[in-house]
Amino acid sequence: MILGHETQIQYLKKIFQEGKIPHAFLFCGPEKVGKKQVAFEFCSLILGKKFKTHPDFLLIEGENTIQIDQIRDLISKFSLKPIKSNWQVAILDNAHLMTKEAQQSFLKTLEEPKTNAIFILITAYPSLLLPTILSRCQKINFYPLSNEKILSFLKTVKNLSEEEKEIIAEISAGRPGILFELISDPQKIQTLRFFKKLLELPLYKRFNFVKQIAEKEREKEFLKEATNYFRYLFLAKIKGKEIESFPYSLSKIKEILEAIQYTFFLLLITNVNKRLALEVLMLNL
Template identity: 40%
Template sequence: MFLGVIGIDQIRELILRLSLKPLKAKKKVAIIDEAHLMTLEAQNSFLKTLEEPKGECVIFLITEHPQWLLPTITSRCQEIKFYLVSKEIMLQFLKDKKVDQKLAEKLVEISQGRPGRLIEYLIQEKLSKREEYILLLKKVPFLSLKERLDLAEKLSRDENLKEILIFWLEYVREILIKRLSDLQKTEKLKTFLKNLEELFLLLSRYSLNLNLALDNFFLKI
């Protein structure tokens, strides 16, 4: 399990806070961003609160991967879809921020219609890190068995592993969209994306050996 997941202790603390009366407002509001990063234990411990919240409260679970949540979680929620923001709106936003046109187009492309991600990428350090790790991913197919295992060990100790996998997921989806007309390459990319999503999900939910999980992933490439 990597850093950044939402564990049972965090959910228990939230449940406790929701059980208390609000000091000023009429209702309490809880927002769980990236709710798909809740562990199975955390999700199961949250079921009763979702079904019968104590007091006056509203709970928002924000996720781009609702399929990664337990059916017992989603069945207790009302779904509200947030659609992707158009390229034109995002470009105008960056223009107002005085961002260079060429850089703006690149940021909009990799953000894939998500304004929150776009704002994150305005930090140049994050953009350069993304490019660094994507270059690393491109090299993997050409690495020897030993080099792949060494890379898996190195990444298993990297506290930014979650962010690295997100960079890779975004990149593969971006390439997949560009190559939709090439069926043969599309199928290979879909398989690769599926393996990458499974790795991300496993590391989010379970206390697995990171090194072994990464070994298995890299050997499939």
Template identity: 35%
Template sequence: MFEKIVGHQTITNHLEKEIAGGAVGHAYLFSGMDGIGKKKAAKEFAKALLCLDTEKKPCGHCPVCIQIDHENHPDVNVITPKTGEVSIKINQIREMISDLSVKPYSGNWRIVIIDGAETMTPEAQNSLLKSLEEPLSYNIFILLTSHPQSLLPTIRSRCQSYHFQPLSCEEIEKIFQEETEFDSQAINEAALSAGGSPGMAYYLLNNREIREERIHYLREIYSLLRGNEIKVFSLAEALSKDKITSQEILEFLINWFYEVGLLLEGQPLPGEAKPNKIQIEFHKILQNEKNKAIIKTLFEMMATIQYNVNLRLQWEKCFIKIMKIQKG
């Protein structure tokens, strides 16, 4: 039923069972990093519920499936911040709630996908809450977010929650080998540098210099872990130029060391993937407890740079601490 979704097998199995058993919920929370596949999964779920094909749902080629793909189906409403806005305002939610009182035009369900649910203002969230508390039988809400903690606890508690884990390099490579004309080396480099996000891999495929930059950072950090103290300052200098870049690299590194940690613990990588050459190099020089301490340090750095701080100084402190952890 969800053949177009690569990875996330546990989630798609649950959704498929709900549809087959006629036990579809009225509110879902899909969480996970940006570009992980939450929106695609939400659309495939909507297509599976509304598809016109009598044998295979979703078929992907009936008028309903095509409309949902193009976000112009009358019973599937995708809500995002309006053009020029950074948040979903209360007026958008009120307008959506007004539409919900009308029964579906063509199928048995009316589906609302709120993409970037964490951007809803407090007023918008409170307005949505009543519809979640007293849902009409034909309405389904799917909230997509990379920051579930930004949503009201009362909203989260009324949703069936599914957390989308980062994909393996092999899973990301599979997506792009089937859907794009990029060469295999470029796909491999993008998958390696994407931190488990197909969306980021696509961005990196179209921005070669950034893709190469991430691989460069891995090599530099590897050198730092081997005791090259000069890297502390050169890395800090490079990463201190832009706060957004710092956040992206931090997310990438946290996922990177998390996967190295799986190898150190003898656990399989996401999607049962085989470790790549650079992961093997890191695995050889790291110990499990030290790797955990490095991940904790990176999370602390992520929390620190949310404030107005001296980025270069904070990166230097971060890398010095990582070197001390590695030295023991």
């Protein structure tokens, strides 16, 4: 299901109908804002509703990195003619996770594109891609939905209290991906209480906790949940709400959010010690 992004979808339908599809797109916007869902919708126009199993479709998803071997496989597959369609379509989700070597290899494909190949790069961090890759892609920006649109959608959702709907709207911050996750699993709202308890622990217990997080390689998930929690508190403070007993000022919450984002970015682009980075973050809470 796609919520919002009507302008982007309308544009993609228009260029498809007119037969004016560029060979490479760059879908930019915050994580979980709906970029991949729109990319899937576009693929269904080109290859049909069962595009995910279509022989002319390829999806590359990066969790930690996208290696050069994955790009070489893509290049090899796309060097052949389409099997069942007039087009070959590849989606590179989290394209910023391509290694430098992978980006350089992919760039060669963009420099000499096939007329029937379409590449869709999806990223929340376009600055991590080579400028020469960016310049060869048609950029389509995606933005968070308005709070009014989120609340309007939540009115149609049953089995949630008004308080839960309000919390979900604020945590999602206009990002449908988070919205749908919280609706499908309201227990995630309990994360708010978990972080409150974490902040009440003495420092050595916080260190023990992040040690376990690092060992289980859940640091990125943890930082995303922490971002949601403190964003929720930030918005609550702005609106003058006292949803939970929380002693930090608005400026302090902002500092914490910046520290979380810095830690996430550090883990994303460097080989910093994960446990140490999380311990430094705990010192700032």
